Amino acid sequence: MDTSQVVEALAALAQPTRLAVYRLLVVAGPEGVAAGQLAEKLNVSPATLSFHFKTLSHAGLIESRQDGRFVYYSANFEVMNGMVGYLTENCCGGNANECKTPGKQC
Amino acid sequence: MDTSQVVEALAALAQPTRLAVYRLLVVAGPEGVAAGQLAEKLNVSPATLSFHFKTLSHAGLIESRQDGRFVYYSANFEVMNGMVGYLTENCCGGNANECKTPGKQC
DNA sequence: CAATCATTTTAACAGTTGTTTAATAGTCAA
DNA sequence: TTGACTATTAAACAACTGTTAAAATGATTG
Numbered sequence: 275m276d277t278s279q280v281v282e283a284l285a286a287l288a289q290p291t292r293l294a295v296y297r298l299l300v301v302a303g304p305e306g307v308a309a310g311q312l313a314e315k316l317n318v319s320p321a322t323l324s325f326h327f328k329t330l331s332h333a334g335l336i337e338s339r340q341d342g343r344f345v346y347y348s349a350n351f352e353v354m355n356g357m358v359g360y361l362t363e364n365c366c367g368g369n370a371n372e373c374k375t376p377g378k379q380c
Numbered sequence: 381m382d383t384s385q386v387v388e389a390l391a392a393l394a395q396p397t398r399l400a401v402y403r404l405l406v407v408a409g410p411e412g413v414a415a416g417q418l419a420e421k422l423n424v425s426p427a428t429l430s431f432h433f434k435t436l437s438h439a440g441l442i443e444s445r446q447d448g449r450f451v452y453y454s455a456n457f458e459v460m461n462g463m464v465g466y467l468t469e470n471c472c473g474g475n476a477n478e479c480k481t482p483g484k485q486c
Numbered sequence: 487c488a489a490t491c492a493t494t495t496t497a498a499c500a501g502t503t504g505t506t507t508a509a510t511a512g513t514c515a516a
Numbered sequence: 517t518t519g520a521c522t523a524t525t526a527a528a529c530a531a532c533t534g535t536t537a538a539a540a541t542g543a544t545t546g
Contacts, residue, residue: 277400284391284399285391285394285395287390288391288393290383290384291504294383297466300468300471301471313523319506319507320523321507321508322505325504329503340512342514343513343522354468360403361406361460365406367408378461395533415493416492426492426494427494430495432534433494434494435533446542446543448492449491449542450543451492451494
């Protein structure tokens with residue numbers, strides 16, 4: 275994963291509505307949630323939400339699948355895991371005992 | 381950690397120069413790096429960098445300490461760990477075997 | 487104290503982002 | 517094929533972000 279991909283993913287999540295969308299999709303798992311359901315749950319206009327879906331999709335953080343009239347969105351965990359790895363790479367110069375906390379990256 | 385703190389931290393990292401600064405500080409560990417050294421290493425004007433330090437500091441991602449004429453910046457891992465936890469909270473509705481990969485959050 | 491070095495602040499400007507409204511594009515059922 | 521439903525696109529506008537150059541602050545040395 276390269277710098278510009280990571281910046282794009284971070285920027286995509288750095289907005290309240292998109293962060294809320296992503297978290298709902300993380301909880302929902304592979305099945306995903308329909309666009310309209312998310313719009314209702316989050317009290318956001320469909321047009322605004324569609325704009326945000328595009329940003330998240332382009333960053334690779336979510337995927338979509340059409341089912342009848344509905345479009346289901348779901349989270350793609352790989353990109354987020356890549357992002358986290360990028361942030362913590364070579365933490366404390368590789369000197370693990372200097373900064374690692376159990377169960378944490380650093 | 382609440383939503384607005386997480387959004388602030390993500391936004392702080394969602395910029396090439398700030399992401400590069402943060403990663404250098406992650407590698408450097410608790411000792412930190414002087415402002416001027418970072419400016420030189422990243423080929424960024426001190427004024428621009430100072431602006432970015434403020435954004436990262438305000439998000440709680442970095443800390444500063446004055447030593448003589450120099451100001452040393454260092455990474456604060458807690459905020460990033462909190463951010464990662466927030467993103468992966470209740471992943472796949474808690475159904476671990478549905479999405480967990482060894483060594484990953486999800 | 488005056489000069490110098492390291493860093494921060496300010497003001498100005500171009501570029502980007504998020505929301506709204508209205509129009510458009512697919513999908514389905516009668 | 518018409519009409520209803522779900523979702524996306526486009527244009528316009530206010531608000532926010534990042535960079536630059538110049539001035540200002542704070543710390544150190546002679």
